[in-house]
Amino acid sequence: MTQPLLSIEGLKTHFKTDDGMIHAVDGVDLAIQRGETLGVVGESGCGKTVTAMTVMKLVAMPPGKIVAGRILWQGRDLVPLGPDEMRSIRAKEIAIIFQEPMTSLNPVYSVGEQIAEVIRLHEGLGQRAALEKTIEMLKLVHISNPERRVHDYPHQFSGGMRQRVMIAMALSCRPKLLIADEPTTALDVTIQGEILALLHELVADSGMALLMISHDLGVMARMVARLLVMYGGTVVESGPTAAVFARRAHPYTRGLYAARPRLGTPTVDGRKPRLVTIPGRVPELIDLPSGCPFADRCAWVVDACRAAPPPPVPVEPGHAARCIRLDAVEASA
Amino acid sequence: MSGSTPASPTVNATTGPAREPKPVSLGMEAWRRFRRHRLALAGAIILGLMALGVVLGPWIWPVPINEIDFTARLQGPSLSHPFGTDDLGQDLLARMIYGGRISLAVGVVAMLIAVIVGVVIGAVSGISRGSIDAALMWVADLFLSLPQLPLLLLVIYLFRDSLKKYIGAEAGIFILIVVVIGIFRWMPVARLVRAQFLSLREKEFVEAARALGASTTRQVVRHILPNALGPVIVAATIDVAAAIIFESTLSFLGLGFPPDIPSWGRLLYDAKDHLDVAMHWALFPGGAIFLTVLSITYLGDGLRDALDPRRVM
Amino acid sequence: MGQYLLRQFLIIIPKVIGISIVLFTVLALAPGDPFEELATNPAVPPEVRANLRAQFGLDDPVAVRYVRWSTAMAKGDWGFSFASRINVDELIMQRLPTTLAVIGSSLVIALVIALVVGIYAATRPYSIFDQIASTFALVGFALPTFFTGIVFILIFSIWLDWLPFVYRADITATGWRWWWEQLRQMIMPVMVLALFQGASWTRYVRSAVLDVIRLDYVTTARSKGLAERTVILKHVVRNALIPVVTIIALQMPTVFGGAIVTEQIFRVPGIGSLLISAILANDTPVIMAVTFVLSILVILCNLFADITYVWLDPRIAYR
Numbered sequence: 020m021t022q023p024l025l026s027i028e029g030l031k032t033h034f035k036t037d038d039g040m041i042h043a044v045d046g047v048d049l050a051i052q053r054g055e056t057l058g059v060v061g062e063s064g065c066g067k068t069v070t071a072m073t074v075m076k077l078v079a080m081p082p083g084k085i086v087a088g089r090i091l092w093q094g095r096d097l098v099p100l101g102p103d104e105m106r107s108i109r110a111k112e113i114a115i116i117f118q119e120p121m122t123s124l125n126p127v128y129s130v131g132e133q134i135a136e137v138i139r140l141h142e143g144l145g146q147r148a149a150l151e152k153t154i155e156m157l158k159l160v161h162i163s164n165p166e167r168r169v170h171d172y173p174h175q176f177s178g179g180m181r182q183r184v185m186i187a188m189a190l191s192c193r194p195k196l197l198i199a200d201e202p203t204t205a206l207d208v209t210i211q212g213e214i215l216a217l218l219h220e221l222v223a224d225s226g227m228a229l230l231m232i233s234h235d236l237g238v239m240a241r242m243v244a245r246l247l248v249m250y251g252g253t254v255v256e257s258g259p260t261a262a263v264f265a266r267r268a269h270p271y272t273r274g275l276y277a278a279r280p281r282l283g284t285p286t287v288d289g290r291k292p293r294l295v296t297i298p299g300r301v302p303e304l305i306d307l308p309s310g311c312p313f314a315d316r317c318a319w320v321v322d323a324c325r326a327a328p329p330p331p332v333p334v335e336p337g338h339a340a341r342c343i344r345l346d347a348v349e350a351s352a
Numbered sequence: 353m354s355g356s357t358p359a360s361p362t363v364n365a366t367t368g369p370a371r372e373p374k375p376v377s378l379g380m381e382a383w384r385r386f387r388r389h390r391l392a393l394a395g396a397i398i399l400g401l402m403a404l405g406v407v408l409g410p411w412i413w414p415v416p417i418n419e420i421d422f423t424a425r426l427q428g429p430s431l432s433h434p435f436g437t438d439d440l441g442q443d444l445l446a447r448m449i450y451g452g453r454i455s456l457a458v459g460v461v462a463m464l465i466a467v468i469v470g471v472v473i474g475a476v477s478g479i480s481r482g483s484i485d486a487a488l489m490w491v492a493d494l495f496l497s498l499p500q501l502p503l504l505l506l507v508i509y510l511f512r513d514s515l516k517k518y519i520g521a522e523a524g525i526f527i528l529i530v531v532v533i534g535i536f537r538w539m540p541v542a543r544l545v546r547a548q549f550l551s552l553r554e555k556e557f558v559e560a561a562r563a564l565g566a567s568t569t570r571q572v573v574r575h576i577l578p579n580a581l582g583p584v585i586v587a588a589t590i591d592v593a594a595a596i597i598f599e600s601t602l603s604f605l606g607l608g609f610p611p612d613i614p615s616w617g618r619l620l621y622d623a624k625d626h627l628d629v630a631m632h633w634a635l636f637p638g639g640a641i642f643l644t645v646l647s648i649t650y651l652g653d654g655l656r657d658a659l660d661p662r663r664v665m
Numbered sequence: 666m667g668q669y670l671l672r673q674f675l676i677i678i679p680k681v682i683g684i685s686i687v688l689f690t691v692l693a694l695a696p697g698d699p700f701e702e703l704a705t706n707p708a709v710p711p712e713v714r715a716n717l718r719a720q721f722g723l724d725d726p727v728a729v730r731y732v733r734w735s736t737a738m739a740k741g742d743w744g745f746s747f748a749s750r751i752n753v754d755e756l757i758m759q760r761l762p763t764t765l766a767v768i769g770s771s772l773v774i775a776l777v778i779a780l781v782v783g784i785y786a787a788t789r790p791y792s793i794f795d796q797i798a799s800t801f802a803l804v805g806f807a808l809p810t811f812f813t814g815i816v817f818i819l820i821f822s823i824w825l826d827w828l829p830f831v832y833r834a835d836i837t838a839t840g841w842r843w844w845w846e847q848l849r850q851m852i853m854p855v856m857v858l859a860l861f862q863g864a865s866w867t868r869y870v871r872s873a874v875l876d877v878i879r880l881d882y883v884t885t886a887r888s889k890g891l892a893e894r895t896v897i898l899k900h901v902v903r904n905a906l907i908p909v910v911t912i913i914a915l916q917m918p919t920v921f922g923g924a925i926v927t928e929q930i931f932r933v934p935g936i937g938s939l940l941i942s943a944i945l946a947n948d949t950p951v952i953m954a955v956t957f958v959l960s961i962l963v964i965l966c967n968l969f970a971d972i973t974y975v976w977l978d979p980r981i982a983y984r
Contacts, residue, residue, distance in 0.1 A: 605929060607941075
């Protein structure tokens with residue numbers, strides 16, 4: 020088995036606050052192979068963004084701390100690395116694009132300058148060569164008139180175009196892994212489709228790996244071959260995307276899937292049925308219950324669930340879920 | 353939970369550990385936040401003590417401020433004169449207490465004038481749009497570009513004599529100072545209030561009040577002004593400090609209160625030529641001004657943190 | 666961008682007019698005859714007195730007086746100082762450079778202090794350095810300039826006898842020695858002003874940097890692999906300076922006020938001390954002219970701040 024590009028083992032990132040210790044990421048295992056597309060799906064507050072930021076070591080380390088685990092990048096553990104060593108990995112090996120294109124670019128520098136900056140840093144090119152490369156990147160993300168637009172400022176671009184600029188910036192040094200943290204959540208629905216298509220095209224053409232984070236199951240279906248479902252700081256189910264959607268082994272996955280708003284739902288007794296939800300609320304990450312984090316909201320819960328965190332149980336080859344009641348869940352489908 | 357269909361047909365709606373937020377009024381919340389600011393608390397206490405000392409002073413320390421005693425000239429602090437004496441043998445503690453009352457009075461009255469003028473102009477500006485608003489803000493800008501001290505000096509120079517004739521030297525200068533200081537400090541308050549108006553005018557609860565038939569005045573007083581209260585209070589504390597500094601500066605330049613009134617600035621003016629032999633004479637009033645302004649500034653900081661609901665502690 | 670600057674420049678003209686109206690109104694409202702002094706002062710030749718009365722048109726309607734006064738000011742005819750017995754504009758020109766030198770150097774020093782201390786403190790919030798810096802900022806701000814000036818004189822002139830505390834405009838020395846003596850006598854007034862302003866600006870810089878440092882684009886900059894130092898100096902500082910410049914510009918009137926006090930304490934022969942001595946001598950033309958000059962200086966500083974603003978923030982010019 021080839022060494023995965025990125026392998027996260029038992030990662031725990033906690034935040035110290037006045038109100039207590041927040042267990043944002045509480046035991047995450049993840050592996051991405053070269054050129055693979057992997058998705059992480061879950062509600063707000065489940066720890067998916069913090070996981071991504073921890074990989075990049077972009078988490079603010081005074082309140083935050085990696086308390087356990089390893090992040091193996093091509094076999095090398097990133098956790099003990101200092102800021103200087105991380106700098107040669109960021110953007111050059113692993114790049115990240117964020118959720119809010121409107122605020123992710125520095126308003127006082129031109130977009131060209133912001134892209135050229137990273138090219139000059141990692142590729143060692145001079146001003147002119149970097150500018151040319153920048154224009155090429157803008158063309159790659161389908162920004163029209165790139166020679167002129169390269170000198171424009173972020174406020175002169177729309178949200179969708181700014182996200183394209185971010186993508187251009189992230190890809191400019193040909194990283195091996197692109198982390199996309201909810202890249203289309205803040206965009207209009209029509210633009211969402213365009214950006215996703217662009218990402219899909221670029222990832223396929225370049226052969227780089229993609230770690231896609233989203234709360235939108237539809238996005239996952241389009242973009243990633245494997246899917247991880249996160250809840251309460253841990254991965255509760257992982258497997259090929261199609262398989263996860265089909266089997267919905269974990270109760271949470273089942274609930275998430277059922278909660279999708281669907282167009283064209285048939286009316287019942289002349290009225291449209293109410294939207295499906297999962298009863299209860301996401302647990303406070305400060306006092307996570309011992310045992311399975313989903314226990315309080317789960318329809319199949321038994322006492323053993325609360326005793327200890329469930330280990331990953333295989334559902335089929337390459338597909339596992341952290342639940343001791345998988346048979347019961349399957350049976351009641 | 354009402355209104356939702358559970359994901360699975362057999363679930364009992366066991367909700368998670370439901371933490372109901374305790375109901376807390378805005379005032380209590382502000383006080384709680386303020387309490388966490390130790391320095392602001394210290395500032396408030398010091399100010400309180402000083403105010404108390406200055407108000408009750410003459411009863412606790414009934415020494416006259418202008419009792420000349422040449423045998424006790426330029427003495428350092430002692431039991432009979434805890435703050436020492438000046439070159440005429442006058443007791444400095446008594447003089448400082450008197451000066452403190454002046455500073456307090458000037459600070460508070462000037463602040464009130466600035467706040468009242470500022471709130472009125474800001475409210476008028478915020479409610480009426482278009483040309484009135486633009487004109488008022490242009491005037492505010494103008495006032496902001498005026499060099500305050502020179503203008504203050506100019507006004508005092510021009511009006512001092514006639515005021516002295518009509519209402520007496522002390523009262524005359526007092527009125528002159530507080531009015532001019534007040535006139536120079538209304539602009540920030542007006543801008544704050546106007547900003548509140550502009551942002552709240554269109555907000556839903558004002559619309560609701562309007563729909564219920566509330567008159568414009570009622571809308572203003574009951575709904576909009578209370579929201580502007582926080583920043584205005586903070587600005588007001590800064591105004592008190594600024595007024596005290598202005599008054600001391602004027603007196604220090606010899607252009608404030610008449611020479612026999614021992615305001616803190618005046619004490620420094622008298623003391624500055626005797627630094628080598630009687631530095632206590634300068635250090636006490638200077639220290640008092642410093643302590644007052646410092647306490648007010650810390651207090652203002654604490655208030656700003658406590659009253660601004662957007663700040664996360 | 667040129668269009669924006671032109672617009673700013675044009676706005677100045679009504680402001681200058683506005684200020685002159687305010688000044689003149691104050692003068693006109695003043696009871697009594699500001700030129701009483703003239704009638705009794707034998708040093709003033711009668712023609713000058715008559716001229717001044719005509720210039721200020723004391724018996725004419727207010728509007729006419731204003732027009733006459735303002736045209737005279739615009740033409741550079743600022744009147745005659747009876748205390749010093751020369752034309753006011755000459756007097757002011759003699760003393761203006763000193764004031765500008767003192768204020769100018771104190772502003773530069775204050776800015777350097779504020780930027781260095783403020784940025785460093787903001788990048789290490791709640792550390793020892795930050796706490797000391799914040800305390801220094803608050804304390805410096807609460808110490809009025811006249812008190813600091815006195816304390817400085819006490820320490821440096823009286824106790825240590827390192828620096829002279831009376832400014833002499835006529836130092837009899839040449840070359841290096843002249844510069845050294847100049848430095849020795851300027852350093853206290855400049856530092857008093859610089860520390861006072863620097864203290865309050867440090868708070869603003871620190872607060873602005875803290876606000877900017879948690880914004881998304883700073884995280885983006887870090888994610889590109891830039892060194893933390895580059896992130897701060899290139900990406901954060903420029904954005905943080907924008908609100909700081911605004912606040913500094915608003916404080917210009919206070920700076921000039923502080924200069925007046927410092928000039929008094931250290932007897933620096935600038936226009937600040939000129940104002941005070943003119944007031945004590947009832948020398949009205951000088952008072953009016955100095956106040957006017959100070960107002961113009963404040964406006965020029967604001968214009969300079971506007972230009973800096975546009976240079977810092979490219980969004981401004983497009984509005």
